[in-house]
Amino acid sequence: MEGEKALIIVRDISDRKEAELALKIAQNELIQAEKMAALGQLVAGIAHEINTPLGAIRSSAGNMTKYLEQTLAQLPALLHSLDLEQTQAFVALLQRAMHTTPLTSAKVERKLRRNLGNELVAQGVKNGEAIAELLVLMGVYTDLENMIALLQSPQADQVITMAYKLSGLARSTQTINTATQRASKVVFALKSYAHQDHSGEKIPVQITDGIDTVLTLYHNQLKGGIEVVQKYQPLPPVWCYPDELNQVWTNLIHNAIHAMAQRGTLMIATQSCGDHVQIQFTDTGVGIPPEIQHRVFEPFFTTKATGEGSGLGLNIVQKIINKHEGRIELTSQPGATAFTISLPIHTPKTNDV
Template sequence: MNTIVAQLPATISDRPLRQEIREANQEYVDAIAQEFILLKQGKIDEALAFDEEKVDPAYDRIEELLDSYEPLAESIAEQTSQQADLGTILSLIIAAIMIGLIVQKIEQVNQLAEIALTEQKILQESEAALKQERELLEIRVEERTQELNANNQELYYILKELQMAQAELVQSEKMAALGHLVAGIAHEINTPLGAIQASTGNMTKAMQEALQYLPHISQKLTSQQQVDFFNLLNQALQSKPIISSSEKRPLKRTLTQQLQAYGLENPRQLADRLVDIGIYENLEPFVSLLQAPDLSWMLQLIYNLSRLQGNNRTIQTAVERASKIVFALKSYARFDRTGEKQLVQITEGIETVLELYYNQLKHGIGVVRQYQTLPEIWVYGDELVQVWTNLIHNAIQAMDGKGKLEVATAVENNNVVVQITDSGSGISPEIQPKIFEPFFTTKPAGEGSGLGLSISQTIIEKHGGQIEVTSQPGKTTFTVRLPLDPSHSSSLPLSV
């Protein structure tokens, strides 16, 4: 294009029009160069936009200048003979310029088409590669999913086995603690059994003697004496039994004085017998009966009949005591394999443990209960019983069998709070941070596994709760907090 413009006649080239054509041509060339730079950079959309905004207007400007150049050339040809054929020359020049521009435009379009085809081919190849990668990724994801499912299944069974193993560990700790209690529990069961045995023997003997004397009521007593006899028997059956000798002594003295005032024979012996059968007040209605010549068989009969009731009461108390011990033992030894929470009253589990330790507590440890009214909460009841067992057992050992054990319950800040306090020697500050560590114990070899408090802490944390200790000489308190809201607890297995 520059060559074509340079070949214009000198007479014309000196004019402003030639300068305009040269500048328009340079602008067109620069625009074409910039467009090729964009194409090389792969910015096809920007190149097309640039072609419309810069290249095409530059091309149109050149055509416009050339069109205006033709009349001017003809005018100059008329004035100068040397330029007679200038019109033809100019026409040829214009045709050459137009052809050159058209060729450049065609080349530009061809280059753009080649670039577009190249880009399309690259895009197709990229899509094919992407499709292949996607298929490979899907295969890998499927393989990984199967692998994860297999691992999850294996972990599930491992978790179940771990839960069972840890539950059995808790149960073994319970059984170990129960082993230390067997002698005391056996004694506690034998005591009511002995009372039952003694009472049944007394009842048998009393019944035999009563049957022997019953006919005497109708044979030896008048109608009024029979009425007085049964009234006296009824009063004896309704009286409160007196157990201690210290209670009997003042009653016997008072009764002896009354009998002497009525002029009855052997007032001291009579007072002893009357107190034994439960008659120690309001004697006036029975004075005439007590003055009967053959009084001993009547008092013996009343004594035997009242003794039947007393022995029956003893048997009932003994049975209740034995049943309570057996129930506590059964509740303690129960192993819940369901692994599910139950709605539990916390104090019932504490009372079960206190009942089992009754033989160790009754000889020198006073138990103080400070129970506030608690709602039932969802917990693992059997596991909490093990917590109370560990804490109460440690408290008894800390007090060496003598002292005061305090058990308090309350509701604070949406938690059930249980505090177990003993009056033992306390836990030294150096040891306190270690007491919840597995296998840590200060007891002699063979007397403790060192797992009690560690298991207790893990059980409480499994419930979403906390266990803390404060200790000084003469007072050690373990505080357990359990959330009222079951959503705060965990279903994870114990970790010891």
């Protein structure tokens, strides 16, 4: 009889462990499925974020090829036609043009071009307006006293055009570098986000790295009309499941974009609070009515239109935070909805469900 009871207890323990394992697997699969669903919604934007720098690289490479073909054949004869003073002015112009930052305001550029054109014409520079346009495009529009003799020479048009093309090689190189960095950042963020950790172990990470990864993936949706304000205070590494926390950041950022109808301000603030860290997402959207705030973490509850959400997002968020032995709180009024998350910096449990 005692043996039968012991056998029943052993079987009960075994069944319970199997059930717990099955639950853990199901929860992990649900989180991964929700993550991939969110990624699916982002595919068009991510493709744009990659295609844009690739287009810039292709255009810049074409410009470099064109400028090289045009300048290599013409440069020796041009330099031979210049005297020493003109050559020095030409080299100085090139050096300045290669180390300037292009103007980003078309209005400012037009004003500078008009003023410089009038100034050059007044000083007897032939085709002063056309030369002024190239100088402004090169970022060289002040302190031109040492170049006046060069600009007044018969070769001025040819010299400035040559300088523009040669400095264009540097501009194209910088564009390629910037575009490559941008595309690499998006690909790295995509790889980090899609990664699934099968170890089941917590690891120490910088919380803001995961948030920045998700912001990178949402850049196409944010850049149109949402200002992102990042108030990051220094944080210690937090022992966590980073893949799962990325799903938390994804849901909160996605919900904020939806609540603001892609117009407003999203503020993300972090701070260290003793043995915990606090992360707060605040948006300037329409807010959540008081009568339903207590329901937002319920499974299948959603304020979105049919087909726009599963209603599992915030429920999964809460489960993930609970798994980390943390807390998530909501405060909301029109124009200010905040989700505040508190996570322990380190917990001894590494395999909890």
